[in-house]
Amino acid sequence: MTITLTQNDYGKSRVRLLRVSRQEGRHDIHELTLQILFEGDFETAHTKGDNSKILPTDTMKNTVYALARQYPSEALENFCSHLIEHFLTYNPQISRVRIEAQESLWNRIVLGGKPHPSAFQHGSQEKRTAALNGAREGTTIRSGIADLIVLKTTKSAFEGFLKDPYTTLKEDRDRILSTSIHADWLYESGDVEFSTLWHGIRQTLLETFAEHDSQSLQHTLYAMGEAVLQNFQHAREIRLSLPNKHFNRVDLSPFGMDNPAEVFLPTDEPHGLIEAALRRD
Amino acid sequence: MTITLTQNDYGKSRVRLLRVSRQEGRHDIHELTLQILFEGDFETAHTKGDNSKILPTDTMKNTVYALARQYPSEALENFCSHLIEHFLTYNPQISRVRIEAQESLWNRIVLGGKPHPSAFQHGSQEKRTAALNGAREGTTIRSGIADLIVLKTTKSAFEGFLKDPYTTLKEDRDRILSTSIHADWLYESGDVEFSTLWHGIRQTLLETFAEHDSQSLQHTLYAMGEAVLQNFQHAREIRLSLPNKHFNRVDLSPFGMDNPAEVFLPTDEPHGLIEAALRRD
């Protein structure tokens, strides 16, 4: 019997970092969490316990801090690109570096109507994400959004669906629609204004969700993806993963009451899940 | 040997509810989570297995939904007061009802600069809280805030502290200060505009945190509590519980670099914890 190592990688997860950039009269902060994975010529580490080609994951972490000091604060995607370039340059033993990064969002505290120059409150659990896959022949960049929770109280139906003997769900012409947006998109190139595009795509996703006359979450997912591809030429492909966070109308009839869509039960489980990828041809 | 039941209560936790109020051209939503506990004459349930005085916790949950239908959407504190009144009126066997409630915050999606009438995005993990303690002789009401995470990059020092042989902490004239605000305050009476006051007190807490020239988190905690009691006559007492969320400056000297307060390590554990209560006499 022969045993083959068909795939392997290693790296560091949950490397956390707060960057502060201090201009006169205005500070900016960026809170990042990174995962860095190396692929390369590591087979003997596995099979022989030979660590001579293993740069410690602790060094990957140190490198994040050292490069954060060397490069001015910049878009998440650019910082990750610098890291990839560094690792590929100084490590001939590696063939590929994959970085997943997320940024927690902070807003300025507002004082007397004005954003404070150096005091912040944490935003929602939404994260700005980036996933870079860097090889010697080039790097692909996906930017994204995770955990952006939205809800609408109108313009959502779910009717005309398939029924089988185990189907008890009632048709609904006017339900609550809620999801947690997970989206990422592939850029055609790495030479774009990442932050400007991120904010634009995020706003397009929110607007389409809010305004779409939804026949299902599939229907709205597609509209959201289509709107992004139609409006942002730099995005070649978009993937969306949308849990259907059910808010069930509470049945008040046992108490002799109606419920004109006023009282709902929020539920975390079970939940629907709708996923798709759209690509411009 | 005699065994005495010195204290007992029972109730329902994590009762969740989304209320939608539908005015022409504008919907409002409120997402609540409640815990309801009864105190009263339940000893025989414990000692004899006699359930004749035990209203099921499932009924407490149903009552929340039924009363939500009967009363228009209103401040968290008012809704909890209605629940307490209901339970005390119809349940002679109980002497006290304690309700802890929290509201998750949703913001309107902004479209073309305008808040959308029926589409929302979830706010931060911050919660508006209420804790009511209702007995036959009266009800006390505490309102509060939980998990409001803030951070400032200036005006925070920690110097001149006590040192012992195990002290290694360095004095710091300019550190990052971050906490998660947990505050609650006791109202003099239940006849106030709860939502207006809540927003006012929250803003006072944020402004004081932002502007205070902090010598320690204790120092800032006191300033925050004092500002609330000085500006809001209806609040008689305020309690604050503030974790010190440490952001440690990364030591880059092993790499031959300085770190002019630009690169920090966010940490969740261990963390400091500062607690106090202030009262107006």
Next chain:
Amino acid sequence: MTITLTQNDYGKSRVRLLRVSRQEGRHDIHELTLQILFEGDFETAHTKGDNSKILPTDTMKNTVYALARQYPSEALENFCSHLIEHFLTYNPQISRVRIEAQESLWNRIVLGGKPHPSAFQHGSQEKRTAALNGAREGTTIRSGIADLIVLKTTKSAFEGFLKDPYTTLKEDRDRILSTSIHADWLYESGDVEFSTLWHGIRQTLLETFAEHDSQSLQHTLYAMGEAVLQNFQHAREIRLSLPNKHFNRVDLSPFGMDNPAEVFLPTDEPHGLIEAALRRD
């Protein structure tokens, strides 16, 4: 207007520690998490920003590690007592030290039927807890258990309860009973074999839960507390907080099927909550 600081404390939370004791041929490990809070003469820190009486929380953390090195591995309660004694001895400015500690449980990996001398697997989420309240006049010690999740498929009913117009719950002669045991008990003195007693009390709680002919969770809670007080003279008082983790029988009648107590829906929310304290007189 006068503002009074009515209460204040400060300290360090989530101080984590793994102790390894290495005997020939056998290692033991103990994983602890501690919270240490000081009460004392700290008013000027709040009101004037004077830190001269504030021992840093970072020093509290260091002290945990230093004392772990000085004292051999021992029961959680004994280690916390050493910490309290240290802090009270060297800090005249403090009047009280409160420590809450929990130990995560690890079991030995079994190899060929034998417990391994130096390899372990993590136990359940159950924790052994201790809460010590140390003042100059003496220290009280509570030991406890948290998050010990149990379930029984027989000997649990809930019948004969009070009904009102919002009651829809059906009487149930044979339901599943499940809870997460949170218990703590007060020792008469600090001069006992803590670990032996802890294991004994834990076993008594489990056995009583398993064997009791339950008419309600109140009924079983009381039986559990009573059994501990009757069998363990060193425990003067016991508090129990038991969530009622509902497992609802799934209604299969829409599919033309019965459900003879075979298929249940586990739920996390909402859940009942039953709390009581029992004392020996």
Next chain:
Amino acid sequence: MTITLTQNDYGKSRVRLLRVSRQEGRHDIHELTLQILFEGDFETAHTKGDNSKILPTDTMKNTVYALARQYPSEALENFCSHLIEHFLTYNPQISRVRIEAQESLWNRIVLGGKPHPSAFQHGSQEKRTAALNGAREGTTIRSGIADLIVLKTTKSAFEGFLKDPYTTLKEDRDRILSTSIHADWLYESGDVEFSTLWHGIRQTLLETFAEHDSQSLQHTLYAMGEAVLQNFQHAREIRLSLPNKHFNRVDLSPFGMDNPAEVFLPTDEPHGLIEAALRRD
């Protein structure tokens, strides 16, 4: 511009279930959580809002309960196979069903040295997992383990690694090694004794972790995978994903103390991550 839907699926997540099988004098319980995803001919749901080929996710959930009633309690993999067969048989519009399932582990409460017939305590956070991918041409079955946390206090070194200017990690001949085992393996066929094999493979993973003379986590990972493939012919491939849960020796030298590998700091972040797949050829 043409937009293509390149991939899509939908289904139900976090479908929870407790199965009780009641033999005379002995009950068995199995707590499961499932995710079911359909792939198929759903394009018009996305592009036109046509739901006529969309079986509701609510029906998927109902089907889980109905089939649990119809089939006796059995291995996780077998139950998922029944679900896949059902969905493929009655839904010509679908081409593929993917199910991810996990089972939480419960142990019997021990009373007087004997396992109780109907009372249980929850096991560790470890889960037994299964991932089935069912298409019309056949089904692949992966079984696995998640969150099995282990630790060893001997036989772990990390030396001779690559160093660069950002490397500060010291060589270590005797460190603590801890990980959370995530493993899954592909079965050659679906006609095996899944539960017997699962227990055997789990024991092999634990034994290899415990006994291996580790030069790195890569080295141990490979030994674990190799042992499984060598001993279990039915497993064709195994994937392992092992976080390196660091326990750092606390530096007590500032207090004039040594630390002979007795006091460690457990950390959750950052952590190393080692991943690989091994295949028998």
